[in-house]
Amino acid sequence: MGSSEVVRVPELEATNIQMEYVRRDGTVLRAIEDITLAIDPGEFVSIVGPSGCGKTTFLKIVNGLLKPTQGRLLLRGQPLQQRSRDRAMVFQESSLFPWYTVVRNIGYGLECQKVPKAEIQRRVEPLVKMVGLSGFDKHYPYELSGGMQQRANLARALVVDPAVMLMDEPFASLDAQTREMMQAELLDIWSQTKKTVLFITHQINEAIYLSDRVIVMSARPGRIIADIEIQIARPRTLAVKRTEGFLRYEDQVWALIEAQARATMQSDQLTELG
């Protein structure tokens, strides 16, 4: 972790983040526990874990949508503001406003910041082009394919020019082929924009392909059980997924997750029996 010569301030630093909910019967549900991690500027970090491990909860905490019960979050060394222009979130499927056209959707964040109309237009235009939606500006979301919707979703986050992009399983609902294409496109866009990315997924292969680091979370309560640096040279083509080195990473991550998933299934069965 500690680089010897230069002391770099991490883009995002989370210390001992914990999230608990009190259920109606008074029992406490601990969603995530003791999450400590630092992300460097320009780094692409993915979090993978079994379903229900609290990955999305953590992302929402970083976004400011949820307040953690414990822990500290720093953005470039500064405590997190509740609403901040430093982070933008790319949500899961169908999170575009169905009643707005593609351009209006993409410009939404700027509209919230009360940016003048002319400037919104000026800033949205190149992004429409970048994500390959030229000619669809005036379309409504229902007229777009799933892949195109997620491109618009991506553009909506990029347009506010955030330091950190938070992505919550953005490709989960896409078909396998579209998904692969979108992964490649995302890397392309990322290399152009140099954003810091925190990416949540349950697909191991996706996490390894995209990331500089893959963080593996345990079953609930979610903790970090591994932090794996992916040493595959960039730029990466989709073909890299079939190389030996890639498959080794996949085996490594899968072994970690499988153990967690089994533990969850077992405890579920126990509670059912009990």
Add this chain to the structure above:
Amino acid sequence: MTAVPPGGRAPIERRKVPLSKRWAALEPTVLPLMTFVVLVALWELSASLQLINPFFFSSPSRVVEAGSLAILTAEFWNDVWVSSQEFWVGYIAAIAIAVPFGLLTGWFRPLHYMFEPWLAAFNATPRLALLPLVVLWVGLGFWSKAVIVFLGVFFPVAINTFQGVRTVDVNLYDVSRSFGATTYRRIISVVLPSVLPFALVGMKLGIGRAVSGVVVAEFFTSQDGLGNFIFRAGAQLNTSKLLFGAFFITGLALGAFAIISAIERRVKAWQPGIST
């Protein structure tokens, strides 16, 4: 088969549209008109063949004749004017209050629990039974009818609006929050667009209730208005004039319906498919 280059597109081929497809396009307009024409013709025919007694049942030509006489009188247009005012004042006032009320009761859970069961109960209360009470409060004039209209429209609009609030997508609300939207913008960009289609359904339901409210209230309390026009025709045993009045009111109600439908189409431009 011509070869299509990868990523290219085959040229669009055009053929003559088969007759069955053309008819399918006309069907929705032609068939309802046909029903109308056939029914009117049957009615006219049975009256002229004395199968039914025109004194009781009138006939299309007699209704048209009575109508063409009526529309030449200033009295008739006064009736139209009076009823229209009662309708629109009550209708718009009800919407203006019911939509915010529905938004609040839908949004705040305590308000929801406080009002929801009672709204349903009041909605089921026969409003015309309250007419004598309304007359006691506001008198026999214009306001008694406007209040009856108000009562008929308020409940369906309020109920549909708060049902609409419950359909607001929490995910979209989170999106709005995450981009730092103010409360005002969240309402404008997330809540209202989801709720409006529901409120409009309530407004459509309200039209029928408002019209019957105006007409029946005028039977009892008025010297003028279209309800009173019908009442007078009945007293004169003039079935043709009576039916003309009824059809004219239907026409006005359809006009109001068309206005709301036009708003609905604009509001729902973002939705796939056809509405209504």
